[in-house]
Amino acid sequence: MTSETARPTVTTRATTPTHHFAMRFSSTPRGARLARRLAGQRFDAWGIPYDSDVHDALTLIVAELAANAVTHGRVPGRDFHLAVTLAPALATVRIDVTDTRTERVPAVAPPSDDRDSGRGLLLVECLATRWGWCPRTDGPGKTVWAEYAPALPVAG
Template identity: 65%
Template sequence: MTFTATPRGARLARRLASHRLDAWGHPYESDLNTTVTLIVAELAANAVTHGRVPGRDFRLGLWLDPAAGLVRVEVTDTRGDRMPPESPSLPSEPDAETGRGLCLVVALASRWAVVPRTDGGPGKTVRAEVYV
């Protein structure tokens, strides 16, 4: 699904992910739903904050692969010049209000990666997978 690159779009992406997981049999209060929803929230917030190009949207992909026993999240933005660090670190100031999102994704996901967009457009896709 495509969302506007705004805080409202990020909230809608998070809500959609939680609803989709519930429809797939992973209730709202379950560990998997909570974990994947948090990952979507952080990646969508990063797409809005760091990957935003005025007038362009971001895209959320969410897949359940029962055979592999995993859920895959993909958030694609249109800004290829701002790549996330390969090894994110916490902010140096303990009271900083930002800078922890990708660290949370790394901690919660079974694996994650940043890949170029596959449709040939500008930008990148941040992918995270969580085992069911």
């Protein structure tokens, strides 16, 4: 028998927690508005105040991705899913919007002067640090995601 004692295991944890919000919404204009509103409230609760440039940009990204899910990704009787994650240590917010339509691939199209719509992904591309899409892993559909890393640190 030895008299040595085992060294305690040291685990490192982030000093600020990662915040996460996720919810399903009906694939209707009302569902898209509710997604935008609840995400905006969540941003404020996480330390990104209303009427700040960061809050406005994030809320607009959520609004555009939710509107696209309702307009282009809608399958009757199926909801869309919004997930928002704030990683304060990285000062990054990730927004994921999942719908159940597989055949419509998101792409930025040049704006047309004779149409009032069709600029949503162009706005997302301009505001987000990066964005993209991937096939859904747990069923039919796709997830369109955007990441936003503001120049100033986000409060945790």
